[in-house]
Amino acid sequence: xxxxxxxxxxxxxxxxxxxxxxxxxxxxxxxxxxxxxxxxxxxxxxxxxxxxxxxxxxxxxxxxxxxxxxxxxxxxxxxxxxxxxxxxxxxxxxxxxxxxxxxxxxxxxxxxxxxxxxxxxxxxxxxxxxxxxxxxxxxxxxxxxxxxxxxxxxxxxxxxxxxxxxxxxxxxxxxxxxxxxxxxxxxxxxxxxxxxxxxxxxxxxxxxxxxxxxxxxxxxxxxxxxxxxxxxxxxxxxxxxxxxxxxxxxxxxxxxxxxxxxxxxxxxxxxxxxxxxxxxxxxxxxxxxxxxxxxxxxxxxxxxxxxxxxxxxxxxxxxxxxxxxxxxxxxxxxxxxxxxxx
Numbered sequence: 117x118x119x120x121x122x123x124x125x126x127x128x129x130x131x132x133x134x135x136x137x138x139x140x141x142x143x144x145x146x147x148x149x150x151x152x153x154x155x156x157x158x159x160x161x162x163x164x165x166x167x168x169x170x171x172x173x174x175x176x177x178x179x180x181x182x183x184x185x186x187x188x189x190x191x192x193x194x195x196x197x198x199x200x201x202x203x204x205x206x207x208x209x210x211x212x213x214x215x216x217x218x219x220x221x222x223x224x225x226x227x228x229x230x231x232x233x234x235x236x237x238x239x240x241x242x243x244x245x246x247x248x249x250x251x252x253x254x255x256x257x258x259x260x261x262x263x264x265x266x267x268x269x270x271x272x273x274x275x276x277x278x279x280x281x282x283x284x285x286x287x288x289x290x291x292x293x294x295x296x297x298x299x300x301x302x303x304x305x306x307x308x309x310x311x312x313x314x315x316x317x318x319x320x321x322x323x324x325x326x327x328x329x330x331x332x333x334x335x336x337x338x339x340x341x342x343x344x345x346x347x348x349x350x351x352x353x354x355x356x357x358x359x360x361x362x363x364x365x366x367x368x369x370x371x372x373x374x375x376x377x378x379x380x381x382x383x384x385x386x387x388x389x390x391x392x393x394x395x396x397x398x399x400x401x402x403x404x405x406x407x408x409x410x411x412x413x414x415x416x417x418x419x420x421x422x423x424x425x426x427x428x429x430x431x432x433x434x435x436x437x438x439x440x441x442x443x444x445x446x447x448x449x450x451x452x453x454x455x456x457x458x
Contacts, residue, residue: 137343159362167343203439
């Protein structure tokens, strides 16, 4: 098959993932209205875990096929791309976001845990990997990442008191859970298919010949982040910003824990999971920068007191442009021939 043919299949599978993600976001919004489960739990853990299933299964498939270099690019690319979604929110949903202002303090904690995990990845790559401080093929910093994730789940509020909202859906809670589970299983299948097709798209023999890390961050990173993008936009349209923010930040945390699973299964690969190259280094820098901007924006939104004025427009629109611009800058630098020796 020609590279164009594989690309068309890739786009079809991506559309399927988008459709399923929209369904999942609708079910989460219904659960938010019909139960006392907190928005942080529904968005930050439940929806985040499900919309991160593509990253999980694409990464594990890549690892079991001995393609570890794609895994790090996939995870870091997905996290970077996920955070860029905040830029879209600020540009498209500015008025709704500022006037609703339903963002919980839990997003501060989730941002902190994401920072801690990125620091752990940096130590794993530049200290433990470079010095050879490994347990066989397993990097000890994977254990630190697991510990951070456990604490983040423990700190997430599980229940909350809610104002009664109008609910026009006739679906029962049990039915919603069943439909949610079915869509989750379908996304798993689509995720595995996306992985296999992406390998064809970036292959030098059958595809366009992109590098493994850049190909993973662009094609897999974007495609597997489509659930977060569509679910988040769908939730924002429903003014459920707390669940939307929880989905993005929770997905970032869940994505990184995938590295530890891939690390444990990487026994058949000559390349370690945390082996850093120019593209993944740029992704680390970009993700940290984007996350810092996100924390600043959350602080501003929570303290803004629902004011729609010139100051709030300049700050949030500016952050939105910077977030999207940082991702464009990464794409340019990754294709500029820049090489950094580590």
